[in-house]
Amino acid sequence: MKTYQGNKIFRVGKIVNTQGIKGELRIVPVTDFPDRFQRGEEFIVEDAKGQQFVTIVESARPHKNFILLKFKDMNSINDVEKWKGGELFVTEENLAPLEEGEYYFHQLIGLQVYTEDQVHVGTLDDILQTGANDVYVVKRPGQKDLLLPVIDECIREVNLDKNQIIVYIMPGLE
Incomplete structure (x- = not known):
């Protein structure tokens, strides 16, 4: 089980590539709740080496089979290139609520x-x-x-x- 600052975290997306030169990332969602990828949402980003940081979504839009995300304060391809191959996580408290009889x-x-x-x-x-x-x-x-x-x-x-x-x-x- 992965953790961030002692809290359990859960994978919701895989960063597969960059998109354009303005800091957007192509995300493959690995969640039953793709609507979580929207402006203002908080994610923990982990790179391929295991380094983690928290960021906020500035913009999000669907594109083919991907979600294109732009994070706050990441405005160029140079800012996001290092996150290719990384993953997006949410904390347990940020998991979407489920209906009765549904489970994670x-x-x-x-x-x-x-x-x-x-x-x-x-x-x-x-x-x-x-x-x-x-x-x-x-x-x-x-x-x-x-x-x-x-x-x-x-x-x-x-x-x-x-x-x-x-x-x-x-x-x-x-």
Whole structure:
């Protein structure tokens, strides 16, 4: 888990290139909330060497599959060139609020997975974003990973207080 000044931070974008000569950066969003990229928003920028600093968005606009961001006090390509290959993060307090029954990946990864009969299946190790629905990757001791589609038929309950997910393993998934 990455931190900034002792606070957990979460990746929301990858800086892939510069755009023009006036200090804009091309960002590939890695968030379900691309609307967070707007004027006045605060981000932690980390370069490829791990150096971090906090900055404020001066302007933002969509461009093809990217978001073009310009940060305050960065007015030329020379000011932003060093950030190519870097990443954008937000602190936990700046994460977008979620609806009831929605969770951030970091809240789910590491939870224990059980069947409805309370048989321990394994630990949620990863979440794949496939397009139609996400897929939970459950690491099972001594067995191949179990891939569970995140659909109501399979995922019966998520209980963060008990650190567990209750699932139904449909025939053919094992």
